[in-house]
Amino acid sequence: MSSAMAWKKVAWRSPSNIALIKYWGKYGRQLPRNPSISMTLKNCYTDTEMEYRFGNVSNGPVLDFRFQGKHDEVFAARIMHYLDDISAEKPFLKNLEMRVNSSNSFPHSAGVASSASSMSAFVLCMLVAENQIIGVEKDMDDFLREASSFSRLASGSAARSLFGGYVIWGESAFIPHSSSRFAMPVTEVAPVFQRYRDAVMIVSSKKKTMASTRGHKLMEDHPFAQERYGQARVNLSRMIEILRNGDQMGFAELLEHEALTLHALMMSSIPGYIEIKPNTINIIDKIREYRDKSGVPLAFTLDAGPNVHILYPEEDKEEVIYFIKHQLKDLCENKKWIDDEMGTGPERLL
Numbered sequence: 053m054s055s056a057m058a059w060k061k062v063a064w065r066s067p068s069n070i071a072l073i074k075y076w077g078k079y080g081r082q083l084p085r086n087p088s089i090s091m092t093l094k095n096c097y098t099d100t101e102m103e104y105r106f107g108n109v110s111n112g113p114v115l116d117f118r119f120q121g122k123h124d125e126v127f128a129a130r131i132m133h134y135l136d137d138i139s140a141e142k143p144f145l146k147n148l149e150m151r152v153n154s155s156n157s158f159p160h161s162a163g164v165a166s167s168a169s170s171m172s173a174f175v176l177c178m179l180v181a182e183n184q185i186i187g188v189e190k191d192m193d194d195f196l197r198e199a200s201s202f203s204r205l206a207s208g209s210a211a212r213s214l215f216g217g218y219v220i221w222g223e224s225a226f227i228p229h230s231s232s233r234f235a236m237p238v239t240e241v242a243p244v245f246q247r248y249r250d251a252v253m254i255v256s257s258k259k260k261t262m263a264s265t266r267g268h269k270l271m272e273d274h275p276f277a278q279e280r281y282g283q284a285r286v287n288l289s290r291m292i293e294i295l296r297n298g299d300q301m302g303f304a305e306l307l308e309h310e311a312l313t314l315h316a317l318m319m320s321s322i323p324g325y326i327e328i329k330p331n332t333i334n335i336i337d338k339i340r341e342y343r344d345k346s347g348v349p350l351a352f353t354l355d356a357g358p359n360v361h362i363l364y365p366e367e368d369k370e371e372v373i374y375f376i377k378h379q380l381k382d383l384c385e386n387k388k389w390i391d392d393e394m395g396t397g398p399e400r401l402l
């Protein structure tokens with residue numbers, strides 16, 4: 053393991069995900085206070101290419117980080133902090149030099165959460181480099197589980213981006229072997245939920261008022277914290293049941309309840325803060341009105357920001373896109389929205 057080697061290259065594409073049952077509150081080493089479930093996306097992803105060389109430095113890691121070809125010191129500092137955090141588990145990093153270039157499929161300014169896709173893509177590259185350096189070939193299940201666990205340490209929601217379809221992170225009595233340390237796919241899914249779509253209405257591309265990490269921290273002294281963790285557990289088991297039995301209206305009701313609860317928790321934090329904008333509410337009103345009138349089981353959810361994700365079945369695609377173009381687009385910033393769908397998880401590019 054000590055002799056110097058030539059530069060080698062690896063690249064991964066890793067997707068973003070949208071939580072159906074939200075992770076909000078953590079403890080210890082990035083362990084979630086409650087289990088969460090997400091849907092993996094397809095068109096919103098990060099491509100990360102890593103050139104690496106082992107054995108020429110002894111006080112590493114040395115990192116040259118670029119975003120879309122340009123040096124990004126803020127993101128580089130975040131990665132260095134992360135690498136420092138995992139140095140005991142990954143001693144090979146001391147001797148590693150990396151030249152990383154990362155790019156997102158969605159516009160940087162779209163306000164779409166990117167830490168899940170970018171951190172998981174980085175971790176996938178790093179672990180391939182490690183395995184190559186130490187000469188180990190892991191089977192895919194073990195590799196993805198380790199990648200999920202190390203992605204979690206970088207950003208909680210990134211743990212879920214390693215798998216396609218619906219993904220659970222955190223312990224639930226209803227999913228055998230589920231764990232707070234890594235995520236795993238939810239495999240029992242009714243046909244109607246196997247081809248779902250997500251249209252993301254960009255209400256604002258500005259930075260959120262409060263970074264998620266600070267939002268999680270505010271849950272520590274939150275007046276409703278214990279109540280929320282208990283409720284999230286119940287909601288998660290209901291969601292697992294709904295995904296199994298194909299109850300689309302039940303899905304819509306629970307999805308929206310989780311989204312509004314997340315934002316209610318932010319508003320009732322101490323100090324309280326507001327991430328939704330007037331057009332978030334205008335879009336929500338229109339979605340509910342349209343669902344009531346048309347019977348199409350579309351439903352909204354929100355991540356920690358103001359943008360609205362509309363989840364709906366593939367078979368209603370034409371109708372829903374018509375509705376977006378005629379009633380929602382004008383409420384989006386620069387009429388911007390992203391047409392996405394359920395994806396199959398990360399893909400190795402090199």
Ligand code: DP6
Pocket residue numbers: 070071073074075076082088165167206207208209210264265268314355356
């Ligand atoms: C509201 O994963 O961004 O999107 O672990 O501090 O990086 P860190 O937080 P992050 O939190 C995501 C919060 C959420 C809900 C969710 O994705 O489950």
